[in-house]
Amino acid sequence: MNIRQLPEVLINQIAAGEVVERPASVVKELVENALDAGARRIDIDLEEGGVRLIRIRDDGGGIAPEQLPLAVSRHATSKIASMEDLEAVASLGFRGEALPSVASVSRFRLVSRARDAQHGAELRIDGGSLGEVVPQAHPQGTTVEVRDLFYNVPARRKFLRAERTELTHIEDWLRTLALARPDVELRVTHNGKPSRRWKGEGDLLSxxxxxxxxxxxxxxxxxxxxxxxxxxxxxxxxxxxxxxxxxxxxxxxxxxxxxxxxxxxxxxxxxxxxxxxxxxxxxxxxxxxxxxxxxxxxxxxxxxxxxxxxxxxxxxxxxxxxxxxxxxxxxxxxxxxxxxxxxxxxxxxxxxxxxxxxxxxxxxxxxxxxxxxxxxTPRGGDAVMPSAPLPSLATMPEDAPGGMPPLGFA
Ligand SMILES: Nc1ncnc2c1ncn2[C@@H]1O[C@H](COP(=O)(O)OP(=O)(O)OP(=O)(O)O)[C@@H](O)[C@H]1O
Ligand SMILES: [Mg+2]
The missing domain is CATH 3.30.230.10 (Ribosomal Protein S5; domain 2)
Structure with a gap:
């Protein structure tokens, strides 16, 4: 059998297999990007449980027009540049793969205006094929639109659940986020109607x-x-x-x-x-x-x-x-x-x-x-564990559920 290099789109679709399981995973990645960009308010518009449309708009730092193609390129990130950065990473993202993965399994549109820039710009990707960067009006910040998730991956699409179920997964995730970031306002609409609003309330969980x-x-x-x-x-x-x-x-x-x-x-x-x-x-x-x-x-x-x-x-x-x-x-x-x-x-x-x-x-x-x-650290020695007896870890069941509500991810 010949060994051949896989095309870029397929590489991204394979990566999407790990990162993008359902609409809630797309919302997670896009909202995390908005938070990393310093957003104070995030608008989340959904249609049909996010399967038909996920549109996330933020008022964060934005992306310069010439950087848009990089933002959707694999292994391109503004968040780390070295192993030291990775080891001390403070941002939610660092892998530089969310956008290319999502874009490879949807009809994707990225519009952004960077802080202090005069104009915004837009880039579309359809099933992984990259369009041109064109000027587009946009307030400071970024909008990412993801339509028809998995339209080109029938095997994945088959596993999507009813609209209500997918919406619940998204809401569960947003609740998780809302608890951690009371300083950020989140507004959610579903099928054109307001469905949830988390008001920004300052730095402390109220x-x-x-x-x-x-x-x-x-x-x-x-x-x-x-x-x-x-x-x-x-x-x-x-x-x-x-x-x-x-x-x-x-x-x-x-x-x-x-x-x-x-x-x-x-x-x-x-x-x-x-x-x-x-x-x-x-x-x-x-x-x-x-x-x-x-x-x-x-x-x-x-x-x-x-x-x-x-x-x-x-x-x-x-x-x-x-x-x-x-x-x-x-x-x-x-x-x-x-x-x-x-x-x-x-x-x-x-x-x-x-x-x-x-x-x-x-x-x-x-x-x-x-x-x-x-x-x-004892005198002259390496760091050691405290001498107080530790609760036994031996009793930890292998399949014990973790500390997070179900996101629906495997
Ligand atoms: N909403 C946004 N506002 C400003 N910049 C963004 C936004 N979304 C993405 N970007 C830019 O695009 C880059 C690529 O985003 P992507 O989510 O693919 O990777 P990442 O966040 O760096 O890492 P990860 O794959 O772990 O999420 C980001 O590093 C960031 O510079
Ligand atoms: Mg990211």
């Missing part, structure tokens, strides 16, 4: 957003977590044990702002809840873990749903301790529920529950290496 995303019962039964040690910080919200779920559907974990599933962290959370929850019930939480980006490898999954911690036992111990402490307060009867009854007053003074005791450690990511060293 009661209003928590309530909107997870419902009143969660907001009523929530405990605030704020814990730092060893250059790591865990903050967010966990449900009191009395509020528990039959599934892992309300488990939101963000590592340095990125929504991920992580078996290690999910296990630590389960362990912290182990003596306060009935068997078969699951805790609900929205947790943000922050640590030195060099301590996390984000390049382990094509759609970036997973990360790998360099010090996974340390992370496990840290999360377990933080939550165990927070829950101990409820056991002692000192936990405070947050009233979620009156969401209209959410922006006003909000009686935050007492945060668990914090250890006095620096929170800045730049402090992390020193903090690690101070805590875990």
């Amino acid at each position: 009661e209003l957003r928590l309530h909107e995303a997870l419902g009143e019962d969660f907001a009523r039964n929530v405990l605030r977590v704020e814990h730092s040690a060893a250059g790591m910080r865990l903050h967010g919200w966990i449900a009191q044990p009395a509020y528990n779920r039959a599934s892992t559907d309300q488990q939101y974990l963000y590592v340095n702002g990125r929504s991920v599933r992580d078996r290690n962290v999910a296990h630590a959370v389960r362990q912290a809840y182990s003596d306060v929850l009935f068997h078969g019930r699951h805790p609900a939480y929205v947790l943000f873990l922050e640590l030195d980006p060099r301590g996390v490898d984000v390049n382990v999954h094509p759609a970036k749903h997973e990360v790998r911690f360099r010090e996974s036992r340390l992370v496990h111990e840290f999360v377990y301790r933080a939550l165990h402490e927070a829950l101990a307060e409820t056991r002692a009867g000192t936990g405070h529920a947050v009233s979620g009854a009156n969401t209209g007053a959410a922006a006003q003074a909000w009686p935050l529950p007492q945060a668990p005791q914090q250890q006095p450690m620096g929170l800045r990511v730049s402090d992390a290496p020193a903090a690690y060293a101070a805590l875990y």
Whole structure:
């Protein structure tokens, strides 16, 4: 058999197989690009569950006309330039493959006007074949339009579900995002009608957003977590044990702002809840873990749903301790529920529950290496794990569900 080089379009379609499973994956990639471009407001127009149309418009930094062909080229990115950049990556994207992948399996249009540019420009791609860059009026920012997803990949199209199901996957993803980025306004329309609006609310996750995303019962039964040690910080919200779920559907974990599933962290959370929850019930939480980006490898999954911690036992111990402490307060009867009854007053003074005791450690990511060293380096030796006994990882079931709501990805 002759070996031959595959055509570029087919290469992109193969890559799309990993990254683009359904409309929700396209929305994820495009919205992440908008966030990386510094958008404060993102408009998401959908038709037929996103299968017929996904149009995402942002007010971010935009793309210069001469860069449009590069934006849709494989392995072209403005986000990293070296291995050092990759190891400390702070942007959501870094692979330089989302746009070419999406464009190879749809009718695709990219319109953008860069900050301070006089004019906008447009580039169309139909099933991977590239058009010309032409002038096009556009406010500052970018619009990406994706029509007829998988029209040229019948095998994939067959796996798309009913409009309602695809829309639900998109909404689930947007909820995940809305919890992490309360500072960004998201407006969603479906089949020409407004379907959801997340108002921009400042930098901190507010009661209003928590309530909107997870419902009143969660907001009523929530405990605030704020814990730092060893250059790591865990903050967010966990449900009191009395509020528990039959599934892992309300488990939101963000590592340095990125929504991920992580078996290690999910296990630590389960362990912290182990003596306060009935068997078969699951805790609900929205947790943000922050640590030195060099301590996390984000390049382990094509759609970036997973990360790998360099010090996974340390992370496990840290999360377990933080939550165990927070829950101990409820056991002692000192936990405070947050009233979620009156969401209209959410922006006003909000009686935050007492945060668990914090250890006095620096929170800045730049402090992390020193903090690690101070805590875990014996005199003259290499960094080691803390001497306190760690919860056993041996009990971690292989197929334990992770900490993210189902996106519908395999
Ligand atoms: N909405 C946007 N606003 C401004 N620039 C954008 C936007 N979308 C894409 N770009 C530019 O196009 C480039 C390619 O985007 P693409 O999503 O393909 O790759 P990436 O985001 O760099 O990496 P990844 O494949 O991991 O998402 C980006 O690096 C960015 O410079
Ligand atoms: Mg991207």
